[in-house]
Amino acid sequence: MSKHQDIPLTPINTESSEKVRTGDWRTYIPVFDAEKCIKCYICWKYCPDAAIKVKDEESLPEWDLFHCKGCGICAEECPKDAIEMILEEVE
Amino acid sequence: MGKLTIPEQELMRPGHMGCLGCGGTLAMRLALKAAGPDTIISIPACCWAVMPGVWPNTCMGIPMLYTAFEVTGASISGIRAALDAKGKKDTNVIGWAGDGGTFDIGLQALSGMVERGTNALYICYDNEAYMNTGIQRSSSTPEGAWTTTTPVGTENYWEQGRKKDMISIMVAHGIPYAATANVAYPEDFVRKVQKALSIDGPTYLQIFAPCPTGWKSQPAKSIKLAKEAITSLAYPMYEVENGVYKINRKPKEQTPLKDYMLKQGRFRHLTEEFIEEQQKMLEANWKRLLKLEEITNEE
Numbered sequence: 479m480s481k482h483q484d485i486p487l488t489p490i491n492t493e494s495s496e497k498v499r500t501g502d503w504r505t506y507i508p509v510f511d512a513e514k515c516i517k518c519y520i521c522w523k524y525c526p527d528a529a530i531k532v533k534d535e536e537s538l539p540e541w542d543l544f545h546c547k548g549c550g551i552c553a554e555e556c557p558k559d560a561i562e563m564i565l566e567e568v569e
Numbered sequence: 570m571g572k573l574t575i576p577e578q579e580l581m582r583p584g585h586m587g588c589l590g591c592g593g594t595l596a597m598r599l600a601l602k603a604a605g606p607d608t609i610i611s612i613p614a615c616c617w618a619v620m621p622g623v624w625p626n627t628c629m630g631i632p633m634l635y636t637a638f639e640v641t642g643a644s645i646s647g648i649r650a651a652l653d654a655k656g657k658k659d660t661n662v663i664g665w666a667g668d669g670g671t672f673d674i675g676l677q678a679l680s681g682m683v684e685r686g687t688n689a690l691y692i693c694y695d696n697e698a699y700m701n702t703g704i705q706r707s708s709s710t711p712e713g714a715w716t717t718t719t720p721v722g723t724e725n726y727w728e729q730g731r732k733k734d735m736i737s738i739m740v741a742h743g744i745p746y747a748a749t750a751n752v753a754y755p756e757d758f759v760r761k762v763q764k765a766l767s768i769d770g771p772t773y774l775q776i777f778a779p780c781p782t783g784w785k786s787q788p789a790k791s792i793k794l795a796k797e798a799i800t801s802l803a804y805p806m807y808e809v810e811n812g813v814y815k816i817n818r819k820p821k822e823q824t825p826l827k828d829y830m831l832k833q834g835r836f837r838h839l840t841e842e843f844i845e846e847q848q849k850m851l852e853a854n855w856k857r858l859l860k861l862e863e864i865t866n867e868e
Contacts, residue, residue: 493628495584498626503589519573524792526595528583545583549590550789556713563789568741 496545500527504548506563512538521552521561556566575759580630587620590788592752592778592795593667596621596694599755600663600776603762606631608661609652611645613675614638616701617694638674641666642682643671645689648804661766662689668709669699669727671775672733683742683771683780690772692766693735696780704783708733711803712850713843715835716783727838734815739773740809746819748808750776757817761808777804794832802827802851805858814862826851 498535515538522530530539530545553561573593580601587594593616601608611634612618618635621627624738633711636644645664650662666675671693679691698716699705706716713723719728739747746768750758759774765772777798779791798804800820807816826848830836836844 485624489624489631491621491625493625493627494582495622495626495628496582496621498584500584500586500718502589510753524595524752526591526598526791527585528579528581528598532573532577542583547589549788549791550605551590553760554789555792 492563499544500547501544504543504546504566505542506548506550507566508541508548508550508553509562509564510539510541511560511562514558515539516558517555520555520557524551524555526551575599575755576605578602578605580604580606582628582630583621584626584667585622585628587616588780588782588788590779590781590791591616591619591620592780592791593694593696595791596692596758596776596778597665599633599752599758600625600665600692600762601629603759604631604661604663604766606842608663609634610665611636611641611648612661612665613641613644613670614669614701615694617665617667617697619701637645637756638670640678641670641675642678642680642687642691644678645691646685646687647755647783649687649689662687664691666687666691666767667701668693668695668697668698669705669707671695672708672735676738679773680742683739683744683773685771687771690774691774692762693773694778695775696778696783697732698780698783700780700783709735713830713836713839715785715838721838725838735775736773736807736809740812743812744773744809745770746808746810747773748775749804749806750774751795751799751804751806752776752778753792753799754806754818757806777806782815783835785837787813790832794829797824797832799849800824801826802855803829804826805855807858807862814858814863815866816858816862 522532529542550563553563580596608631613636614776641664649662706720711732714728781788801824
């Protein structure tokens with residue numbers, strides 16, 4: 479158990495936020511239909527959470543559900559309606 | 570198709586504390602893509618002071634300095650001077666503040682930085698109120714809006730004043746480059762950031778960033794709303810280079826301001842007459858911009 483004395487006087491952030499799970503904020507989960515995708519990457523461009531990954535300019539976008547907060551911007555902006563937001567089931 | 574229209578590098582990591590559908594985080598992601606890794610950013614109290622994460626975590630892939638509310642402009646002047654003294658003339662310096670820290674509290678420091686001629690870029694992400702502290706009005710809040718300090722009840726105390734015209738204030742300083750941008754047009758914003766950074770002198774950008782939490786709008790609609798802000802003339806997108814105006818996007822068809830406003834809970838108490846009055850005011854402002862563009866492009 480660390481004490482408050484262990485915190486430096488000037489806190490400097492050194493760790494990456496990538497280990498922080500923000501995916502559990504989600505209510506609706508994006509479901510992607512790869513057949514409809516035309517690889518325009520509009521979903522990637524507009525994602526405020528940088529949670530959509532594009533490996534290279536040939537591959538399909540991939541969702542990082544550990545971080546995706548389920549805002550639904552990708553589904554709203556997809557010109558081909560390839561993304562659907564559905565209520566997520568949590569055990 | 571199949572081509573990325575904005576830089577691929579990702580300097581804003583996921584796992585930040587921004588709300589769902591936040592325009593401010595998207596703006597930062599795009600700005601860092603445009604600026605690249607050789608950049609230092611200075612951020613005062615605003616949403617972005619808390620969004621990078623809880624200590625010791627941060628989503629920023631570049632060095633970030635956290636400053637007091639009123640000193641963003643002064644802090645970037647200092648960072649620039651220190652970098653110049655060390656011979657690092659190519660490192661970009663960006664000041665990043667919300668509308669409260671720019672329009673109200675940080676105005677004198679910003680004015681001083683422009684007057685000194687600091688070679689740095691100041692970006693204001695404009696979500697039209699103090700969102701981080703709980704949706705209090707700022708001088709960027711548009712007339713008629715509900716906030717927690719301009720409440721709507723049996724008596725109406727909603728926002729009374731007009732939105733402050735920051736670009737005109739910056740142009741009056743004789744700034745080399747000032748522009749407004751919009752999160753719905755990432756290519757345009759990336760171009761503006763890169764252009765501003767290429768200019769040797771003070772530059773100012775103001776990006777329209779929807780805030781679903783504060784505007785009581787749907788997170789998924791953030792981009793649609795941002796596009797509608799342009800077509801309804803609520804937030805024109807233009808740039809001013811050495812006093813010469815250029816409107817970047819002229820809507821082919823003007824959409825009614827009512828449609829834009831009533832998508833947001835913060836405006837839902839307004840009457841049709843009031844919205845009509847606002848629309849007239851915005852149309853007059855649009856005409857003024859068109860005239861300015863015409864006059865300054867002569868010769």
